[in-house]
Amino acid sequence: MSITVQGRQAATTAAPAPPGGRSRGPARVRWAAVAFVAPAWLYVAGFYLYPLASSIRMGFQDYTVSSFYTGVAPYVGWDNYSKVLHDGHFGETVLNTVLFTAGSLAFQFAIGLALAVFFSRRFPLGGPLRSLLLVPWLLPLVVSGTAWRWILDTDSGVLNHVLLNVHLIAHPVPWLASTHDSLTAVTLVNIWVGIPFNMVILYGGLQSIPGELYEAASLDGAGGWQRFRHITLPLLRPVTAVVLTLGLIYTVKVFDVIMILTQGGPAGSSQTLTTFAYNLSFQQLEFGRGAAVGNLLIGVAVVFAVVYLRATREQRQAGR
Amino acid sequence: MSATTHRRAAGRAAGTGRATGGAYTAVALLILAVMLFPLYWMLNASLLPSTELVRHAPTWFPVHGTLQGYRRALSTQGSHLLISLGVSAGTVVLVLLIAVPAAYGLAQLRAPGGRLLTFAFLVAQMIPGVVMANSFYTAANRLGLLDSPLALVLADSTLCVPFAVLILQASMRGVPAELSEAALLDGASKLRTLLSVILPVSRNAVVTASLFSFLFAWADFLFAVTLTTRDDRAPVTVGIYRFIGAHLSDWNSVMATGIIASLPAAVLLVVAQRYVAAGVTSGAVKD
Numbered sequence: 001m002s003i004t005v006q007g008r009q010a011a012t013t014a015a016p017a018p019p020g021g022r023s024r025g026p027a028r029v030r031w032a033a034v035a036f037v038a039p040a041w042l043y044v045a046g047f048y049l050y051p052l053a054s055s056i057r058m059g060f061q062d063y064t065v066s067s068f069y070t071g072v073a074p075y076v077g078w079d080n081y082s083k084v085l086h087d088g089h090f091g092e093t094v095l096n097t098v099l100f101t102a103g104s105l106a107f108q109f110a111i112g113l114a115l116a117v118f119f120s121r122r123f124p125l126g127g128p129l130r131s132l133l134l135v136p137w138l139l140p141l142v143v144s145g146t147a148w149r150w151i152l153d154t155d156s157g158v159l160n161h162v163l164l165n166v167h168l169i170a171h172p173v174p175w176l177a178s179t180h181d182s183l184t185a186v187t188l189v190n191i192w193v194g195i196p197f198n199m200v201i202l203y204g205g206l207q208s209i210p211g212e213l214y215e216a217a218s219l220d221g222a223g224g225w226q227r228f229r230h231i232t233l234p235l236l237r238p239v240t241a242v243v244l245t246l247g248l249i250y251t252v253k254v255f256d257v258i259m260i261l262t263q264g265g266p267a268g269s270s271q272t273l274t275t276f277a278y279n280l281s282f283q284q285l286e287f288g289r290g291a292a293v294g295n296l297l298i299g300v301a302v303v304f305a306v307v308y309l310r311a312t313r314e315q316r317q318a319g320r
Numbered sequence: 321m322s323a324t325t326h327r328r329a330a331g332r333a334a335g336t337g338r339a340t341g342g343a344y345t346a347v348a349l350l351i352l353a354v355m356l357f358p359l360y361w362m363l364n365a366s367l368l369p370s371t372e373l374v375r376h377a378p379t380w381f382p383v384h385g386t387l388q389g390y391r392r393a394l395s396t397q398g399s400h401l402l403i404s405l406g407v408s409a410g411t412v413v414l415v416l417l418i419a420v421p422a423a424y425g426l427a428q429l430r431a432p433g434g435r436l437l438t439f440a441f442l443v444a445q446m447i448p449g450v451v452m453a454n455s456f457y458t459a460a461n462r463l464g465l466l467d468s469p470l471a472l473v474l475a476d477s478t479l480c481v482p483f484a485v486l487i488l489q490a491s492m493r494g495v496p497a498e499l500s501e502a503a504l505l506d507g508a509s510k511l512r513t514l515l516s517v518i519l520p521v522s523r524n525a526v527v528t529a530s531l532f533s534f535l536f537a538w539a540d541f542l543f544a545v546t547l548t549t550r551d552d553r554a555p556v557t558v559g560i561y562r563f564i565g566a567h568l569s570d571w572n573s574v575m576a577t578g579i580i581a582s583l584p585a586a587v588l589l590v591v592a593q594r595y596v597a598a599g600v601t602s603g604a605v606k607d
Binding site: 030032033034035036037039040041043044047048050051052054055058063068115118119121122123124125126129130132133135136138139140141142143144146147148149150151155156158161192195196249252253255256259260274277278281282287290291294295297298301304305308309 | 340341342344345347348349351352355356358359361362365373374375376377378417418419421422424425426429430431432433434437440441442443444446447448449450451452453454455456457458459461474477478481485510514535538539541542545546557560561564571574575578581582585586588
């Protein structure tokens with residue numbers, strides 16, 4: 001037991017190694033450094049900045065399938081944006097995106113935290129079982145999405161079968177086939193996908209809370225819930241901020257889960273901004289409008305990226 | 321320290337005796353069963369003949385199992401699996417070629433503008449994939465790269481390079497400066513130092529970066545579905561997607577394909593469990 005305690009303390013105090021204050025004067029050395037990072041700079045320019053710039057430009061162009069043949073894509077100002085905003089489905093799509101994101105985050109986080117707390121106890125096989133929980137996270141989403149499509153099938157799906165048998169429902173629920181249930185179904189599957197990630201990051205955060213705090217609280221007579229409420233939650237706040245903002249950024253752009261399960265349907269009932277942008281570009285071949293919706297998503301990402309960078313700034317500065 | 325340790329040990333012993341430990345394990349097994357049920361259900365369906373799959377009551381165990389689904393899966397999806405294998409391997413190579421020198425330059429040589437580059441990679445991971453797909457499609461169309469594995473390698477690498485640079489950089493920062501300075505004093509070039517001193521020491525990070533790059537490229541669906549229009553050029557994720565679209569009733573073959581497509585992840589988890597854990601905790605991200 002004492003070994004593990006020491007080990008954990010060592011792990012928490014052994015922060016990133018000091019950067020080693022080397023003073024490299026000669027210009028030659030600096031040029032070598034530049035040469036090593038030059039490919040990465042070119043890569044950033046070609047593979048992130050260019051697509052970003054190209055998307056923003058396309059948002060102002062009437063870029064359709066004929067543009068590929070004629071090479072002409074006239075500039076139309078804010079036309080694409082106004083067409084998208086006046087699309088009959090736009091309001092519903094935004095609402096779906098908000099509900100999908102909020103529902104996914106709330107449950108992923110709550111369940112992930114509960115599992116992290118549970119697995120931070122020491123018990124036989126705790127470690128291996130915790131690692132196995134990561135399996136859903138490692139599988140291609142196309143694969144797990146397909147498995148869920150089979151589980152959620154209206155007539156042959158096992159979920160309806162079980163729910164009918166325990167009399168929770170009276171008739172089979174058309175999870176993926178009704179406009180009423182499809183958003184719930186894709187959110188449910190996305191929660192399942194996100195639990196392992198939340199659990200792992202929160203578990204890491206729990207490990208860095210000094211055990212002495214809990215012991216002191218116990219000696220002062222604090223119960224389990226009080227310790228959780230007054231030690232775990234406050235000390236977990238930085239990690240919580242990271243998990244939630246990262247989760248937000250990644251949930252808003254979820255594509256695979258929805259495409260595999262419902263393609264955003266039926267009748268747009270599980271459409272989010274991401275699948276909407278895909279549909280405009282790759283189904284209707286209105287690349288300009290697809291880019292416009294994509295650019296709205298970039299706007300959302302920028303807002304939350306700022307939140308994320310604020311939340312992690314202190315940690316990153318401490319790491320330097 | 322020993323006083324706290326003893327108190328802690330006493331608290332632990334009182335809190336979790338053998339019986340409670342066993343109860344915890346039982347609950348953990350139950351949680352695992354619920355979380356992994358979809359995978360079991362896929363395995364089960366992959367072994368059941370289609371006639372048993374559409375019955376009103378589900379068949380819980382594949383007692384009358386058949387490998388028919390796997391035969392059909394391999395015959396229809398075999399070429400897609402090979403394409404995925406090639407694209408994923410190519411992505412790993414490209415990612416390492418860019419990320420290893422960059423991480424060395426950032427962590428050991430303190431390249432000017434390093435903070436900005438690290439920041440750029442941090443932000444790059446947040447660009448929505450559908451935006452990238454839109455731009456990549458038009459660019460690939462112009463360059464005549466649609467349906468080319470090269471386009472997929474290039475696009476998939478954008479999912480991996482930021483993560484690889486960040487994790488390699490973190491690892492190389494931990495390599496003592498004395499090591500590389502000794503090599504430089506012995507007359508080794510910077511490149512030589514990187515290859516024969518730094519890389520062997522940060523082997524774990526290289527393995528982790530490679531594993532995750534492979535997995536990300538293997539699992540990619542968005543770039544695959546947008547950049548391949550011809551069915552015979554599609555990787556396995558698109559193969560499955562189009563297969564469900566065409567044969568929705570043939571769950572047996574669909575699930576067998578799913579199982580085969582999960583094999584790389586399963587192999588990785590078994591072979592390289594500690595690297596996987598390291599990758600996830602160092603902030604691995606996935607769409």
